[in-house]
Amino acid sequence: MANILSVEEVTHHYGDVRLFSNVTFGLEEGDKAALIARNGTGKTTLLNILWGDLIPDSGSVTIRNGIKTGYLTQDPVFDEAHTVLEAIFDSDNEVIQLVRQYERAIENNDEAEISRLVALMDAKDAWDYESRVKQILTKLKISRLNQPVRELSGGQVKRIALAAVLVTEPDFLILDEPTNHLDLDMVQWLEDYLSRNRATLLMVTHDRYFLDRVCNTILEIDREQLFRYQGNYSYFLDKRKERILLKQQEVEKAKNLLRKEQDWMNRMPQARATKAKYRIDAFYELKDVAGQKTDEQSMRLNIPTSRLGSKVLNLHEVGKSFNGHDFIKNFSYKFVKGDRIGIIGKNGTGKSTFLNLVTGILQPDSGQVELGETLVFGYYRQEGIQLEEDKKVIEVISDIADIIQTDSGKTLDAAQFLRQFMFPNEMHHVLVNKLSGGEKKRLYLMTVLMRHPNFLILDEPTNDLDIFTLTLLEEYLNDFGGCVLVVSHDRYFLDNVVEQLFVFDGNGLIKPFPGNYSRYMEHIKKEEAEINRKRSSQSAPKPREQKEKPRKLSFKEKQEFQQLELKISELEDEKADLEGRLNSGQLSPDELMEASNRIGKLLEELDMAEMRWLELSEINDQ
Template identity: 50%
Template sequence: MVPYLQIDGLTKSFGDLVLFNQISLGVAEGQRIGLIAKNGSGKTTLLNIIAGKEGYDEGSIVFRRDLCVGYLEQDPHYPEELTVLEACFHHGNTTVQLIKEYERCMETEGNPGMEDLLARMEHEKAWDYERKAKQILSQLKIRDFNQQVKHLSGGQLKRVALANVLITEPDFLILDEPTNHLDLDMTEWLEDYLRRGNISLLMVTHDRYFLDRVCSEIIEIDNKQVYSYKGNYSYYLEKRQERIEATNAEIARANNLYRTELEWMRRMPQARGHKARYREEAFYELEKVAKQRFNDGNVKLEMKASYIGSKIFEADHLYKSFGDLKILDDFSYIFARYEKMGIVGNNGTGKSTFIKILMGEQKPDSGTIDIGETVRFGYYSQDGLRFDEQMKVIDVVQDIAEVIELGNGKRLTASQFLQHFLFTPETQHSYVYKLSGGERRRLYLCTVLMRNPNFLVLDEPTNDLDIITLQVLEEYLQNFKGCVIVVSHDRYFMDKVVDHLLVFKGQGDIRDFPGNYSDYRDWREVKEQREKEAEKPKEEKTARVRLNDKRRMTFKERKEYERLEKEIGELEQEKADIESALCSGTLSVEELTEKSKRLPELNDLIDEKSMRWLELSEIEG
């Protein structure tokens, strides 16, 4: 395999905090690598360093010469005055530069260098660039190409940036959380897109199905070091557990030997020979291993939920719309005790609005919601992440409660509770402004759960959370003695947590599905296939007879067929205009000569293109 990127001895620290120390890794042509680590371990920092947007302390980063690299940042930025389509041309690449060069040439008198430019445009397929941009933007459900960037939401801007990266078709893609702000359809489209062809990829994502289906290798940053696993996410889980068990066994063996050597060290006289000095040096190395504190992230959070009565909430004939957009249309529902509901649907179908109506943040146009007296909500919202930047992490939690009741007489101090959510004692006494985006999300989740709610409403809780935190949260929700509503685009998370789904299909059409997301997806695929078969049984039968097993057009041939139809029409119109002009008797000698020369050229072109059009139409049948 051709090496694309080689990193050797890379070290990065912020003051006393060392993110990674002397790490080495490589990416070769065709490799699709997923990068996994706890929040705060430096995933985004590493990607920024590789992309040249951030410095490092020591080490080397070497790319293959002339490699085209595309980087999707976690929080992309564009000049506000650009339109969506202009933003897709904003970050320079060879094709965009070529298009700009062509436009300058067209504006220059005499069009110097036009022939060379046309040849390069053809070679780079630059003519298709705008069409391809619009196609990918449409797949990501951005359809107003003239909308200014400043009017886009954060999620829309991330999707524009994703389109920007994909359009350029780089040799090597670096993606930081590409599935954030994508609905389920978009995520599955991106999954298929990245699995096609020989794409080389280094990616950070918390979407485990996405990792499993797209990546062929997993790299983990743990305890400032890098571990590589040659397989997908499922393989990584298996091998990581083996590594943890092997490390724990090594620490246990070192501890047993350490006790023996410690006794020898205490008994040995100060005047030691050469062998004794060698054994003493070996003792200090052994001490380092024995005193390791290996944290595998395998924590379990058990918390007491407040008592919840039989009456939870009842929605009765709810209506809600914004202009022509219907969110709820005569919606009624009675929520059961201990019910765990997932809410899915495309962006813009009203999932978050429904949650806000339930939480009393928005009013329905009509209808009522009756909430039981014992219900205590815990609400994790998309925009609820607000902290005093100058507070310490431990103070944020202690301001809510010094001690958290777990039930059965068990209690946790604020510090112990934070450790359950993977905040080390050092991080607990650090300031909020020093936390990474994922660590802030994790802290916000702590502040929601520690109030002992009995009804959890979680709106996109998986965005920016690392996989280890998600595993802790999943186990907690599976054992939670209360009610849960989850809005999420994370398919793995939904499969683990919910009993059934509310599917928002748009314009107030809401369906209840008895199963998790994978069940729903399988059911939907079978249903769509049956509908297709039911729609055109006669058509297919006729087609088989008529085609006599001939092949269908490829995508490229279909585009050529459509283009030829247009070109033949234009050429025939030009021919008719010339013939009309030649008969008018108004042309000068020069014009007459020029048009007389053009006429046979047109006839040849029309014949040539018509023959090709007929060939393609034969394939189409």
């Protein structure tokens, strides 16, 4: 296989912090590699060096000539004046520009321009390309191509950026946390897409099932060095344990030998002079090996929970709707101590509404929410904390409390507490805006836990946290004495933490399921197999009837058909945006009334558009 990427002796420091030293590795054509390391140890920095946005302190990076490369950054930025269409197709690729012009002509219903571009699309064989582009946009739920970028949320911008990278069909893909802000359906589609795609891949991700099923190479940065593992995530875990054990044995052996050599070195200078110089040099090399650290730095989540009484949280026939559309309908549940529940469902199905009802941000239209007297919520929100850009790390903690109590009864000051969460002394006075994305999320987690909650609500807690932190968080949640309610697209996290699911179907119904995510998917597959079996047994072959020659869509009908697909997607997108705003609890009464009236009209428009689409679809399928 041909070499795609060569990294030779690359070293980079961030101020006084050494991120990695003399890193050397390469990728061959077709490799699918993941970069794993703790937060703040240089994963994103290394990707920026590979892309050319950052110059290393020393070393070189070579990407083979003629290779088309695409890079999804952790926090993508677009020109806010651009539309979604302009952001996605901002490329000098000739076919992409042709597809962009055609999409714009469809949007503007410019029949003359459409006619002109149809011939060019035929000449450039761009129809298959356009179909692949549309598939990517559809799977990532991007339809409102004329929407300005400035109106998008951070999650929408990340999905636009991912689409913009994928549609260019690069030979070498560099992806920084590609699964962030994707729902479960999107993650599974992307997993399948990258598995089948021939492009060489290097990515940073916390999704361990994604790693297991997509990657054949793991690159780990640990203590400034890079280690390579030829296998998936499961293989990496086994081999990493072996590597650490061998290192510990090597260091222990060096320490034992060092005692003898130290005794020799401590003798009279005359005795040392009679020995060969190589033994003195070997002593100092041995001393370096024996002085290496082999213990794993880890967080200690030893924070006590507030006492939780027998009455936790009771929901009685709770319902919530906006303008006649049910988000939650007649749902009852009695939480008990030790509940670990995962919430799954597509965007816009009422998950945020449910969390807002539980925490009292929204009031139900019907039913009742009863809170126990001892209930203390800890709400880890997806959007994180809002801090002043110039606030120091230690100030974030000390502003909440100067003294924090542990579950053993000991007390910690802010500095000690930070060290327990892997923030060493030199980071205590670093500004928050200098932290990596994962470090900010870890700091945010501290602010939630230090209030000693007994009912934890975690909304997408896995975004930006490194795999090692996630493993420790999972262990903490499994020992947590209170209740845990988790919204997450991370299947591995759900499997390891939750014992039952609340499945939101989008029609107001919440269906409890006794088990984790993998068991739920097995259940769904069995149900689908049974339905297909019954259909097969009931359907008998019918004799073919003589039919008239099928009618084909006219040119205008074809254009109407395409425009309807786009219109339906736009209406559904607008509906999801409105539902999100209605669920936020932040609208004024006037805004609430306006949004409610608009969603009613949207439902009518959707019905009419879908009926017409079905009519044309039947003709198109003939």
